Amino acid sequence: MDLVKTLERLGFQVDVAHTDVVVVGGGGAASRAAVSAAQAGAKVLVLAKMPVGKGGSTVHGASEIMSMGSSGYGSPQDSADVHYRDTMQAAAGFIDPALVRVLAEDAPARIRDLINLGVPFDRTIQDQYKLIQSDFGSYPRALGVAGKTGKAFVHALADQAQALAVETRTPVALVDLLRNQAGEVNGVIGIDLDTKRLLIVHARAVVLGTGGAHGLFSQQVSTAEMIGDGQAICFRHGAELVNMEFHQFGPALIHPYVQLFSKSCFVLHPKMTNRFGQEFLQNYLPAGVSQKEVMNEKVFPFTISNPSRYIDISMASEIAQGRGSERGAVYFSFEHVSPEKLAATIPNTMRWMAAKGIDPRRDPLEVGIAFQCLNGGVRMTDTDASATIPGLFVIGELAGGVRGPDRPGGNSLAEGQVFGHRAGSGAARYAASRADIGTPDGEPFAERLVQALRPGVSIAVTALANDLRRAMQTHCLVEKNATGMTQALTTVRQIRAQLAHGGGATPANVLDTLSLDNMATTADLILAACLRRQESRSSHYRTDFPQGDDVGSAHSVVQQRDGDGIRFSALDYPHSDKLH
Secondary structure, three states, X not given: OOHHHHHHHOOOOEEEEEEXXXXXXXOHHHHXXXXXXXXXOOOEEEEOOOOOOOOOHHHHOOOOOOOEEOOOOOOOOOOHHHHHHHHHHHHOOOOOHHHHHHHHHHHHHHHHHHHHOOOOOOEOOOOOEOEEOOOOOOOOXXXXXXXXXXXXXXXXXXXXXXXXXXXXXXXXXXXXXXXXOOXXXXXXXXXXXXXXXXXXXXXXXXXXXXXXXXXXXXXXXXXXXXXXXXXXXXXXXXXXXXXXXXXXXXXXXXXXXXXXXXXXXXXXXXXXXXXXXXXXXXXXXXXXXXXXXXXXXXXXXXXXXXXXXXXXXXXXXXXXXXOOOOOOOEEEEOOOOOHHHHHHHOHHHHHHHHHOOOOOOOOOEEEEEEEEEEOOEEEOOOOOOEOOOOOEEEOHHHEEOOOOXXXXXXXXXXXXXXXXXXXXXXXXXXXXXXXXXXXXXXXXXXXXXXXXXXXXXXOOHHHHXXXXXXXXXXXXXXXXXXXXXXXXXXXXXXXXXXXXXXXXXXXXXXXXXXXXXHHHHHHHHHHHHHHHOOOOEOOEEEOOEOXXXXXXXXXXXXXXXXXXXXXXXXXXXXXXXXXX
């Protein structure tokens, strides 16, 4: 079929571009991939849903301790091997050792790259790098930039990409992959959010860094345009996804602005009250566990492996029982903390609040349970971040295989830089090796468009998307059980069933329908994986299966498309105690 003519017959205007490597995404991992592919000699085109530096969790993530983990800048006793062991032990057999090895070994070089690009990592008064000891880390090894580390990374990499003549087109949303008759990826289709024109990009290699699934939840700490597009699209094309039941969340300020609340905030022992002004944490603590203990031990994200879990559980329960604010939060007060202690303990937060005219000793702060990160994703099969589809590389929060139930703090930014570099370089090599990329098979995408454009169908896209977010927020965060998740899955699958009968869209608003389909597909994957794991482990807390199962469930789970359903299979990564 002639894809351009087919799309034009459906009422679309179409642009066409050619490149060696197309990178989809504008965050830290995608920006790194674009730079590395260009440095390797490839012609690179970047497509981003939001202007580079404006969207994604790398840019918008902020906390007192947001940082990148890497050995080599602190204690001489720390090393890549120690970083490797810390990560493997935290994940307890749920991640790929080969990926973790290169993560630990390559991170120091990627830090050096960023330093050379002018990233101003925090320093002490002795002019040494200021290092943070993150959860599950044996030594302080995480480097940050005033709590907004990711933003500093992306701006430095964007400047470098521009210097390397990387072309960027934004705002463009990914709507599908293109593949030839042999099943190899040979391009992507996007849609320009301003003009509504479709963009066909013929490419020798594709790197996807489309981010996570923040937009599937009512409360999240990044930008809502990340709705699981990449996960859904890759699943439809038959890629393997792994560890989709594990995701990170925890307390976050949701009003008057959004910010993750890390341990630094909790060691100040904030007063927590519900909408009736009642303190509630003590009501949820078992005998022998004190409020002081759980506050001092608070970690982000939520994990049942730490006594601070009762903070998250109590907050979620108060909100679920109708004792939260209208925004779905509880109230935090720091009125009892001296200004001097606030300034010394949470300097970044105090600076951000002051800029917005907020005084935490005076103003009530609404804090909810917010989604932060998917730990699972499209499975990386090698250290170049290749997916199970030839020609496709996956990075950042879209990718799976290096994040398990628990992970050391600082690893997320490290993963983006290490595998962004490896994917960009690998994609450039792959592109150079392809003499002929073949003709794209656009029929599957054309069929999706025909379905979305089917007339005579009325789909309330905004209302359905809000229903989905409420279901995920209520049933797929802190306390999970079969009843609640089945209810959420019913909501999600009803949406998918309505869309299967047609979307009633037009070329001008078809992206709304396609996006809702992606949201429902990725939510289905997450819920199905959570239901299948009938145990509690780390952030996956099942009230109906409160114990861990190290006999029948101590392995990763792979999901892959099987007709209109999902096929599950076990994936046994080696455990840390079996590695030498």
